[in-house]
Amino acid sequence: MKVLILGAGGIGCYYAARLMDAGHHVVLVARGAHLRAMQTQGLKVIHPQFEFAAPVSACDMPALMSDYRCADFDLIILAAKATVTASMMAELANWLAAASTPLLSLQNGVGNEPLIADVVGSGRTLGGLAVRIGGHIVAPGQVEATGVAQIEMGAWPDSRRNPDWQAHLLRWQAAFVAAAIPCTLSDDIQQALWRKLVINNGVNPLSALTWLTTRSMTQDPVLKEIVREMMAETVRAAQQLDVGLTAQDAADMFRLISEFDDIKTSMLVDREKGRPLEVDEICLPVIEHCRQAGQPAQTTERIHRLLLTSLVHGV
CATH class of the missing domain: 3.40.50.720 (NAD(P)-binding Rossmann-like Domain)
Known part of the structure; x- marks a missing residue:
């Protein structure tokens, strides 16, 4: 080829x-x-x-x-x-x-x-x-x-x-x-893309906000619950589009990222290098579709806003 x-x-x-x-x-x-x-x-x-x-x-x-x-x-x-x-x-x-x-x-x-x-x-x-x-x-x-x-x-x-x-x-x-x-x-690649977004929305924005790797977040008793909540909100957003995801997909993705190699997410690496972040591309579909469903993605919205604020102020 x-x-x-x-x-x-x-x-x-x-x-x-x-x-x-x-x-x-x-x-x-x-x-x-x-x-x-x-x-x-x-x-x-x-x-x-x-x-x-x-x-x-x-x-x-x-x-x-x-x-x-x-x-x-x-x-x-x-x-x-x-x-x-x-x-x-x-x-x-x-x-x-x-x-x-x-x-x-x-x-x-x-x-x-x-x-x-x-x-x-x-x-x-x-x-x-x-x-x-x-x-x-x-x-x-x-x-x-x-x-x-x-x-x-x-x-x-x-x-x-x-x-x-x-x-x-x-x-x-x-x-x-x-x-x-x-x-x-x-x-059904659209479903597969949303399934991966469950992981990306769960760990990428939070890692860029906290400067932590995936294992540091998923083993922390407080942060791992934030990861779980953002994954659950991603599933809800997908369901609003009739993409066939369930709570089991969120559980599977949390287990996958917890057991995978401890890595810096792409968003954390971009932040370390001063490059633009894919924060809107990852978070906004979740935020927008959860709003349309009448069930706002409160945790994703908060992490999204905190991350954008920290970028503006160089925190």
Whole structure:
């Protein structure tokens, strides 16, 4: 396969390294010192079960649009922060319109796929999530990752309403698995995305507010109850959209994050590095849909407001 990865940060670079190690051609889109390091020194990825160090094809957005055609790629993976999805899609709209290459989102939140579909149509939009992976840039051109690093993906919003890509999904699934990337297909990727939001809303905002890792929060007798409450509110928000989640999903996600490697959440890492946070992208769908259901997500609203206030005042 020839794969384009938009937003080659920690997680995007890990998957890119796995694919390149398996013989696929990957182009990474990044910026700043990380991009310059990859262009001059190559990419280094360290994972407990895998190491990669090699030259890579890397460029910025203007170079992508001038040096490549959309039709050059079999698959485009969006691994960028959800905060830039709308602007990235707007910048690439004309370039994307010249071909029919599908786009797979591996991003946080539940709002990326609609933004992608607004530009390329639902027929080219694939929903996805990176499961049980922690990945961060530790130095320009260097990434450390942990976890099983599974991908779950499917036609968006589900296979019943968008069945055309099933054969392609099976082919890409086989390619990912052969590259040592566990991959499962979902008939209802919208439900899977909301299920992951249960974890993201449960731990990401609170970690950025408290500066604590996942295990520090889930083992604290007070903070773990806040995590549980925010997970329960996420389930309520999903139910308002008729997404089939239950209280058992919240319990399962709490157990998963409690038993997973102790990690800094992506939002905590972004705060440490002074980067924009995905706080609205993660919290607002929960807040808005719980309000619509007549049952406000009080804990999510409070943590959201406290985090935004602390960012404004530099606390």
